[in-house]
Every structure is written in C-alpha cells, then in structure tokens.
Amino acid sequence: MTTPNTTVAVSTGAEAFLAQMRALGSVRFMFANTGTDHGPLIEAMAKTATEDPRDIRPIVVPHEQAAVSMAHGYYNVTQQPQMVLVHTLPGTANALGGIINAASANVPLFLVAGRTPITEGELRGGKSQNIHWRQESRDQGNVVREFVKWDYEIRTNQNLAAVVSRAYKIAMSEPRGPVYMSLPREWLAEALESTQVFAPDALSPASKTQADQASLEKAAEWLIAAENPLIVTKYLGRNPEAVRYLVELAELLALPVVQQLSYVNFPTDHPLYLGTQTIKYARNADVLFFIDTDVPWEPPSRNILRDGVKIIHLERDPLFTAIPGWGFPADLPVTGCSDVTLPALNALIRNRIAAGTVAKAKLDERRKKTEAEHQAMIRELDASIEAVKQQKPINPMWLSKCIGDAMDDTTIIANESVTSKLADVIRLNRPGSMFNTPLAGHLGWGLGAAIGIKLGAPDATVIAAEGDGAYMFSAPTACHFTAQKYRIPFLTVVYNNQAWNASVNAARGLFPDGVAARTRNFPGTDLSPSPNFELTAQACGAYAARVEEPAELADALAKALKVVREEKRQALLNVICKNPLA
Numbered sequence: 001m002t003t004p005n006t007t008v009a010v011s012t013g014a015e016a017f018l019a020q021m022r023a024l025g026s027v028r029f030m031f032a033n034t035g036t037d038h039g040p041l042i043e044a045m046a047k048t049a050t051e052d053p054r055d056i057r058p059i060v061v062p063h064e065q066a067a068v069s070m071a072h073g074y075y076n077v078t079q080q081p082q083m084v085l086v087h088t089l090p091g092t093a094n095a096l097g098g099i100i101n102a103a104s105a106n107v108p109l110f111l112v113a114g115r116t117p118i119t120e121g122e123l124r125g126g127k128s129q130n131i132h133w134r135q136e137s138r139d140q141g142n143v144v145r146e147f148v149k150w151d152y153e154i155r156t157n158q159n160l161a162a163v164v165s166r167a168y169k170i171a172m173s174e175p176r177g178p179v180y181m182s183l184p185r186e187w188l189a190e191a192l193e194s195t196q197v198f199a200p201d202a203l204s205p206a207s208k209t210q211a212d213q214a215s216l217e218k219a220a221e222w223l224i225a226a227e228n229p230l231i232v233t234k235y236l237g238r239n240p241e242a243v244r245y246l247v248e249l250a251e252l253l254a255l256p257v258v259q260q261l262s263y264v265n266f267p268t269d270h271p272l273y274l275g276t277q278t279i280k281y282a283r284n285a286d287v288l289f290f291i292d293t294d295v296p297w298e299p300p301s302r303n304i305l306r307d308g309v310k311i312i313h314l315e316r317d318p319l320f321t322a323i324p325g326w327g328f329p330a331d332l333p334v335t336g337c338s339d340v341t342l343p344a345l346n347a348l349i350r351n352r353i354a355a356g357t358v359a360k361a362k363l364d365e366r367r368k369k370t371e372a373e374h375q376a377m378i379r380e381l382d383a384s385i386e387a388v389k390q391q392k393p394i395n396p397m398w399l400s401k402c403i404g405d406a407m408d409d410t411t412i413i414a415n416e417s418v419t420s421k422l423a424d425v426i427r428l429n430r431p432g433s434m435f436n437t438p439l440a441g442h443l444g445w446g447l448g449a450a451i452g453i454k455l456g457a458p459d460a461t462v463i464a465a466e467g468d469g470a471y472m473f474s475a476p477t478a479c480h481f482t483a484q485k486y487r488i489p490f491l492t493v494v495y496n497n498q499a500w501n502a503s504v505n506a507a508r509g510l511f512p513d514g515v516a517a518r519t520r521n522f523p524g525t526d527l528s529p530s531p532n533f534e535l536t537a538q539a540c541g542a543y544a545a546r547v548e549e550p551a552e553l554a555d556a557l558a559k560a561l562k563v564v565r566e567e568k569r570q571a572l573l574n575v576i577c578k579n580p581l582a
C-alpha cells in the first residue's frame with residue numbers, strides 16, 4: 001500500500017475530496033450541475049477556491065450530457081481527464097448518454113455524483129428534504145456500471161487519497177475510460193481536520209501494451225510479401241503522435257491507407273491515402289492490416305474478401321471484449337497500443353529494408369499506382385462537389401466544402417453532422433483537427449464537445465458541425481448559456497435538412513421498394529417546421545444568421561468566424577439544406 005505524503009488542513013469531507021482532486025494536478029475544470037446533495041461541496045468551493053489558475057474551476061452546465069461532452073472535448077485536445085459533478089440519481093441518469101460516448105471512445109473523466117443521503121437524522125448531512133427518500137436508489141453506481149471502468153461509493157473520509165488516486169490511475173490506464181465516484185452527503189458534511197494527499201508523481205497509470213515480438217515479425221513478413229496490401233484505421237489518431245508512425249509505416253512499404261474518420265488518423269492529402277471507402281479496396285487486398293478499428297468492414301462477411309486474404313488486426317483488445325457480439329475474423333489478432341507498437345514494427349521493417357530483403361521495384365510500382373488512384377479520387381470528389389455547388393436548397397456536400405475552405409491552421413471541428421459526411425469532403429492533414437461523433441453515436445455530443453475543445457485549446461478556432469437533429473439533442477440552450485457565461489467563443493453550423501435523415505436512410509436501405517420509399521412518407525423522421533435556431537443562440541448573446549443561398553455560404557462563414565475570432569463571441573449559422581423528405 002502506497003502512503004499518502006502531504007497533509008492538507010480541511011474542515012469537512014467535501015474540502016478533503018476537493019483537495020484530493022486538486023492533488024491529481026490535471027483537473028482544471030469541474031463541469032458542474034449541482035443539487036441538494038452538494039451543499040458541503042458548494043461551501044467548500046466558496047471557502048477554499050484560490051486565484052491560482054491551476055486550481056479547479058467550476059463551470060455551470062445546465063445539462064449533464066452536455067457537461068460530460070465538455071470533459072470529452074477537453075480530453076480530446078489535452079489528453080487530461082476532467083471532473084463532471086452531477087446530482088445523485090437524476091444527474092447520473094442524465095449524464096449516461098455522455099458516459100456511453102466517452103466509454104466507446106476510451107475517454108477518461110471523473111463523473112462525480114452526490115449519493116442521496118442514507119441516514120434519517122442520525123448524522124449531519126442525512127436526509128432532510130422530501131426528494132431524499134424518492135431519489136435514493138439501491139445501487140446508484142449500477143446506473144452507469146456497464147459503461148464506466150470502475151465505480152465506487154465513498155465509505156469513509158479516511159481513505160480518500162487511495163480512492164481518488166485509484167480512480168485516476170484506472171481512468172488513465174489503457175484502455176482508458178470514464179470512472180464514477182458517488183459521495184454520500186453524510187461524508188461530505190463530516191467534520192475533519194486534515195486529509196493526506198498523494199504527490200502527483202505517485203499517480204502513474206499502468207504502462208501501455210506493446211505487441212509481442214513474434215506477432216510483430218509475422219506482421220512485418222506478411223506486409224513485406226504482400227502484393228496488394230491495405231491499411232485500414234479508424235481511431236489511431238486519438239493519439240495525435242501516433243499519426244506520424246502510421247505515415248512512416250505506409251511510406252516504408254508503399255502501403256495504401258483508408259480510414260473511417262473518427263479522428264484524423266492519416267493526412268488526407270498524402271499520396272498513399274485512398275479515402276474512406278474500406279470495402280472498395282479491401283475486396284482486392286491480399287493482406288489487410290486493421291489498426292484501431294472496431295468495425296473493420298460492412299457487411300461483416302468474410303465472403304466479400306478475396307480468398308486467402310491474410311488479416312492482421314492491431315488493437316489494445318483485438319477481441320473487443322466490451323462489445324457483446326463481434327464476429328470479425330483475424331488471422332493475426334495483435335494485442336497492443338498503436339502508439340507504442342507501430343514504432344517497434346517500423347523499426348523491424350526498416351531493418352529488413354536495410355538488409356536488402358524487400359523488393360524495391362515492387363514498392364515503387366505500388367507507390368505510383370496508389371498515387372494515381374489518390375489523384376483520381378480527388379478529381380472524383382471535386383467533380384461531385386462541382387455538380388452540386390449551385391443546388392438550392394443547399395447540398396450538404398457544398399456546405400462541407402465551404403467549411404473546409406474556411407478552416408485555418410488553428411481550426412478544430414467537432415463533427416456531429418451525421419449523414420452529411422463532412423469528414424469525407426474536407427481536407428484533414430493536421431492530427432487533432434477534427435473529432436467525429438464518438439463511436440457509440442449517442443447524439444447530443446457536439447456543442448458540449450466544442451466548448452470543451454475551446455477550453456482545452458484556447459488559441460484554436462472551434463466549429464461544431466451539427467445536423468439539426470444532433471443540434472437539438474445537444475441541449476442547445478444549456479450549451480449556448482455556458483458559452484455566453486464564460487465567454488467561450490465557437491461557431492455552430494447547423495446542417496438543417498429538417499429531418500432525421502439517418503432514420504430515413506435506414507428505412508430505405510432495408511425496404512428499398514417499400515411503401516415508405518415509394519410514397520416518400522417516412523413517419524417519425526420529419527423535423528419540420530424547423531425552429532429558428534438563430535433565436536435560441538441569440539437568446540444567449542450569439543451572433544446568428546440563416547443561410548439559404550449556396551453562393552452566400554463562404555461570406556456567411558467568414559463573417560461568423562470573424563465574430564468568433566475577433567469579438568470572442570459565439571456564433572451560429574442555420575444553413576437550410578436539401579430536405580430528404582421534400
């Protein structure tokens with residue numbers, strides 16, 4: 001057992017808990033949605049808050065999913081886990097969607113909830129209000145247990161250092177993820193004199209897994225011998241430093257790369273980049289190397305691949321144990337974190353090249369062929385944009401192109417534009433410049449994420465790209481309120497197609513000749529009449545405008561971004577797009 005080594009004077013359990021969170025050293029923000037459980041914490045913050053910019057800053061967020069999304073966005077750009085404070089059972093329930101997203105994206109954060117008081121007059125802090133009986137659950141942690149790495153209800157203030165440091169180490173060890181702590185009000189209110197905290201250097205998470213030598217050698221051998229190899233990745237870019245190792249690997253052996261754009265995993269202007277359509281290229285591959293990809297191809301049948309294809313799958317858990325049903329085959333499932341495994345694989349391959357065992361002519365030929373395919377792909381994309389750029393209502397592809405053109409070297413996009421495929425259209429060459437809806441796809445992430453990104457990267461220009469459905473899921477009033485209150489400027493662009501197009505597409509895909517498709521009547525998918533989203537944003541001090549003319553998009557974006565950059569004020573563009581139901 002490690003011994004805590006610094007004594008901090010406190011007067012309550014709540015002060016002690018805050019002292020422990022401060023001692024972690026990485027928590028800058030507490031995205032807070034408080035309740036009757038938090039009296040001792042509110043008192044403690046009023047009393048112990050310092051002017052130190054490294055102190056934990058409470059940020060009021062009037063919806064819990066938005067608060068979790070802010071911690072998520074902040075982590076995406078800083079790799080530092082933050083704290084989300086929620087009210088007992090109801091706050092935990094409202095946070096759950098964000099937690100499901102964070103779990104799917106391996107985003108660590110501390111979800112901290114008051115625990116409805118347990119005692120009935122025996123202890124200070126016990127039940128005192130009506131709701132304290134009806135908000136009590138048998139097991140509060142059970143609400144989030146499937147989607148957090150670890151949950152714990154504080155049972156005494158004597159071991160807070162051990163509990164909080166354990167929460168940190170578990171959240172930050174791979175596979176990373178959210179953790180949950182519940183704080184009974186009786187313990188928060190308990191009188192204390194001091195608490196002992198760990199020094200930050202006693203908080204090392206467990207080391208990352210590097211693949212074993214035998215697997216690396218076999219992978220190298222297969223990739224070197226391949227005639228028609230393909231790399232596929234989806235979330236390698238969540239560690240932005242891993243991107244250069246992937247580029248190095250691709251260049252060493254002239255390996256074409258496709259990506260599912262959850263993150264920027266590979267520069268889209270790289271001549272070895274072949275876009276986002278996995279199966280188009282995977283069909284003909286003789287060696288497929290999946291790196292950090294949970295759903296390698298769709299539909300999940302091996303029959304659509306070439307006979308005899310060799311499949312390598314590198315992931316921290318290549319069996320995806322957390323997913324109940326997952327049946328993709330791999331001939332070489334390799335356990336390892338890509339950011340530490342790829343450098344080792346690259347070194348092995350470099351040695352073989354130096355030893356002259358790699359056929360250079362084959363690589364040169366493949367490099368040329370892939371570069372030609374890359375150029376053809378760009379021409380095809382440009383042509384499809386050209387074909388729709390004047391359409392009115394605005395085609396989402398044209399909107400995406402205009403957003404891409406408006407990006408500068410500091411722009412970061414939180415993309416929740418769902419079927420608009422923004423990420424397929426814009427050029428993404430900077431690791432960490434775009435974060436897509438988290439893998440679990442629990443909508444309502446985008447606005448909160450954008451705010452968290454801006455807090456974590458204050459010099460960035462941040463854009464939230466939202467479907468009109470996703471925008472409404474995002475608790476927009478709560479997010480615009482928080483952005484106004486703390487002067488967190490970012491631009492929201494709404495792809496307003498007045499529908500849940502994803503639901504329309506799903507129905508059409510299953511029943512292409514069905515009644516819904518034939519009659520263009522898709523019950524339960526229509527979002528018209530569309531609200532004036534401009535007014536929601538304006539109510540919170542934002543600059544907002546509606547755009548209906550395709551030719552006016554570039555100027556509208558430039559104007560809104562100027563407001564964001566120069567006036568440091570949030571902005572919203574409500575862009576009226578092609579309605580799939582019209």
Ligand SMILES: Cc1ncc(C[n+]2csc(CCOP(=O)(O)OP(=O)(O)O)c2C)c(N)n1
Pocket residue numbers: 097416417418419420441442443444466467468469470471473497499500501502503
């Ligand atoms: C919380 C939540 N509820 C419902 C869904 C199901 N869902 C997936 S996509 C989608 C439509 C989103 O609409 P919009 O943001 O307008 O994008 P579009 O599909 O029109 O491109 C819905 C409702 C979800 N993913 N998450």
